[in-house]
Amino acid sequence: MNATIKNVRDILEQVVDPEIPVLTIADLGILQDVGWNEGRLQVVITPTYSGCPAMHAIEHDIAAVLRENGYENVEVKTQLSPAWTTDWLSESGREKLLQYGIVPPLGSADKQSLRIVAASLECPRCRSDNTEKISEFGSTPCKALYKCNDCLEPFDYFKCI
Amino acid sequence: MELNDGETLDAKVCDCPMTPDTSRQDLFQYVLRLGDNALINGQRLSEWCGHGPFLEEDVGVANTALDLIGRARMLLTYAGEVEGAGRTEDDLAYFRHERDFRNFLIMELPVGDFAFTTARQFFIDAYDYFYYQALQYSVDSTLAAIAAKTLKECEYHLRHTGEWMVRLGDGTAESHEKIRKAVADLMPFTFELFDADEIDRRMCERHIGVDLDAIEKSWNEKVADALAEATLERPEVTFTRSGGRQGLHSEHMGYLLAEMQSVQRTWPGLQW
Numbered sequence: 001m002n003a004t005i006k007n008v009r010d011i012l013e014q015v016v017d018p019e020i021p022v023l024t025i026a027d028l029g030i031l032q033d034v035g036w037n038e039g040r041l042q043v044v045i046t047p048t049y050s051g052c053p054a055m056h057a058i059e060h061d062i063a064a065v066l067r068e069n070g071y072e073n074v075e076v077k078t079q080l081s082p083a084w085t086t087d088w089l090s091e092s093g094r095e096k097l098l099q100y101g102i103v104p105p106l107g108s109a110d111k112q113s114l115r116i117v118a119a120s121l122e123c124p125r126c127r128s129d130n131t132e133k134i135s136e137f138g139s140t141p142c143k144a145l146y147k148c149n150d151c152l153e154p155f156d157y158f159k160c161i
Numbered sequence: 162m163e164l165n166d167g168e169t170l171d172a173k174v175c176d177c178p179m180t181p182d183t184s185r186q187d188l189f190q191y192v193l194r195l196g197d198n199a200l201i202n203g204q205r206l207s208e209w210c211g212h213g214p215f216l217e218e219d220v221g222v223a224n225t226a227l228d229l230i231g232r233a234r235m236l237l238t239y240a241g242e243v244e245g246a247g248r249t250e251d252d253l254a255y256f257r258h259e260r261d262f263r264n265f266l267i268m269e270l271p272v273g274d275f276a277f278t279t280a281r282q283f284f285i286d287a288y289d290y291f292y293y294q295a296l297q298y299s300v301d302s303t304l305a306a307i308a309a310k311t312l313k314e315c316e317y318h319l320r321h322t323g324e325w326m327v328r329l330g331d332g333t334a335e336s337h338e339k340i341r342k343a344v345a346d347l348m349p350f351t352f353e354l355f356d357a358d359e360i361d362r363r364m365c366e367r368h369i370g371v372d373l374d375a376i377e378k379s380w381n382e383k384v385a386d387a388l389a390e391a392t393l394e395r396p397e398v399t400f401t402r403s404g405g406r407q408g409l410h411s412e413h414m415g416y417l418l419a420e421m422q423s424v425q426r427t428w429p430g431l432q433w
Contacts, residue, residue, distance in 0.1 A: 083313060137221035
């Protein structure tokens, strides 16, 4: 059984966020648990934002990739508590985000750093810290929009919640 | 959920003198109201999608609407489970008539101009922020979980609309006048938010619901601070408007529902 679960977790490494395809669901901290429940394979995930449409795609992708690998009887269960936090982003996930051009969340949501809006972030392209916030809302619920005043390119910041 | 003085959840619930049926009805109504508020507010706000004053704000308002619809889905799903009649979130959103909706009137008012939308949303965001902050300690574990999740989103909604209140109020003469008028028009609708009825009181006594008096106090302080910073005065209110809780809605509600429900009413059960 343990071997199976390890195998399932390995398979789930293929499931990525449809909007930020460099991040797996494990990187994001969405994947909470894999186990057996009355003969069914149960995958427990935690939603990121309440209305994020990516969650549906992710649920669908989990079931699809497991089916392709021979797991027919799969249940994807959503668990609300504890609420998802960007503190669960893995170290490798943060590194991948930065490589992708999105600044990973600064600080810890636990320490309420949300309220301390970063004075300036480092531009992921030219590394200048002469940047400014354009909008707290970006192309997806999880991101805020910034721009670099030196290289003049816009960039996303993965909000700390 | 831990309570004070070593009380357990079961002990608290058993304190209630009501029959299980009454308490289930109470909980259903309580959750339904929260769900309807989020749904109708989200539906209204989504009307800005593609019509925002500029691109970033278009995205901002649409993002908030998305959070609200997501919140409504969690709450209406739970309301359906509590009711136990097999109704899903979609049944509750798309197949109820106007008189069966339990949202506050302020949620259904037309979007108006950007100042009106901003003032309305600021009032609601401040309310939601304090409401869900308290609700995360509910002895009802599902409500507590939804509240903890929702609160994270309420925080940035409130920061966003709070900043806009100041920008418009302390902005140009025209923006000041527009936000002043919006605040004056909306203030009579805010009293309903704190008008606790029997269901609110029973839910509060059972530590499932929140204490609206405490929320009103925090809300008044937050609004006073924001208005002061925005160089606005709190308007005198000579009349108040209410009725949403009883299903007595404004003339705007029917049009909102007609648009929101039209697809499911025409092709019941249609899926994407």
